[in-house]
Amino acid sequence: xxVPFRNPTTTLPASAIEGEIQGSQLAADAIxxxxxxxxxxxxxxxxxxxxxxxxxxxxxxxxxASETAPGELVTGITSDGSEMQYGYLVLKxxxxxxxxxxxxxxxxGPEGEQYHTLGPLNLMAEAGQxxxxxxxxxxxxxxxxxxxxxxxxxRRVPVPEEWTTLTAGxxxxxxxxxxxxxxxxxxxxxxxxxxxxxxxxxxxxxxGQNAFTIPPELRPLKNHYYAxxxxxxxxxxxxxxxxxxxxVVVIYTSSAVATSDTYDFTGMSWPLD
Numbered sequence: 001x002x003v004p005f006r007n008p009t010t011t012l013p014a015s016a017i018e019g020e021i022q023g024s025q026l027a028a029d030a031i032x033x034x035x036x037x038x039x040x041x042x043x044x045x046x047x048x049x050x051x052x053x054x055x056x057x058x059x060x061x062x063x064x065a066s067e068t069a070p071g072e073l074v075t076g077i078t079s080d081g082s083e084m085q086y087g088y089l090v091l092k093x094x095x096x097x098x099x100x101x102x103x104x105x106x107x108x109g110p111e112g113e114q115y116h117t118l119g120p121l122n123l124m125a126e127a128g129q130x131x132x133x134x135x136x137x138x139x140x141x142x143x144x145x146x147x148x149x150x151x152x153x154x155r156r157v158p159v160p161e162e163w164t165t166l167t168a169g170x171x172x173x174x175x176x177x178x179x180x181x182x183x184x185x186x187x188x189x190x191x192x193x194x195x196x197x198x199x200x201x202x203x204x205x206x207x208g209q210n211a212f213t214i215p216p217e218l219r220p221l222k223n224h225y226y227a228x229x230x231x232x233x234x235x236x237x238x239x240x241x242x243x244x245x246x247x248v249v250v251i252y253t254s255s256a257v258a259t260s261d262t263y264d265f266t267g268m269s270w271p272l273d
Contacts, residue, residue: 120136164186
């Protein structure tokens with residue numbers, strides 16, 4: 001199309017233009033259209049700006065005099081040497097000074113796994129599995145809250161949980177000598193452990209009493225036998241304590257045990273696996 005005049009003061013309605021407009025440079029306050037195609041598109045000639053390259057990359061300039069390299073948002077395709085190709089995206093900010101800028105990489109693996117790489121850390125989300133694997137060295141200088149189970153090398157990491165109570169049987173879980181902690185049970189997920197003291201409800205001088213019952217999730221897989229030391233003066237100095245997989249704890253004696261006697265069970269512990 002040829003415009004029949006070159007007078008810069010003359011206006012031409014947009015509705016009068018059909019087809020292509022060709023030239024070495026086009027200057028306008030606004031260009032509205034459905035598609036703009038070019039070798040390079042930029043928001044400014046210098047200073048803080050964004051540049052779109054023909055390769056589909058976005059180059060980010062901070063406009064600072066100290067900038068040594070622009071930032072980038074780069075996408076592309078990698079291949080495993082066969083017909084399989086994987087998309088990736090890399091984002092890094094502009095560089096100011098001699099230091100290497102941080103970089104975030106997102107990519108897809110051959111089995112559909114999703115990789116999220118941030119510096120030395122790599123988070124891989126298994127396709128359709130609902131969990132992620134993190135590799136790399138991570139140092140945390142503040143609190144970490146874990147809602148669920150934490151494993152390292154396939155083994156559960158001990159994390160103390162809230163104390164819970166035992167079901168009283170022939171013994172009171174609150175001892176007669178109340179300056180001692182009432183008997184309770186805790187766990188770190190790998191072991192269960194008792195803390196505190198208790199006293200019998202009924203005096204006895206031989207055999208065993210089914211003293212209390214451990215909650216199902218904290219019971220041992222096998223029998224464990226301990227000595228419970230006496231917290232008050234007198235004898236016997238200790239009682240036998242059998243912790244069973246059924247959860248029933250049996251306290252044995254060969255001499256008289258009174259209701260006023262207090263025995264300490266602190267430190268008795270057993271594995272949960």
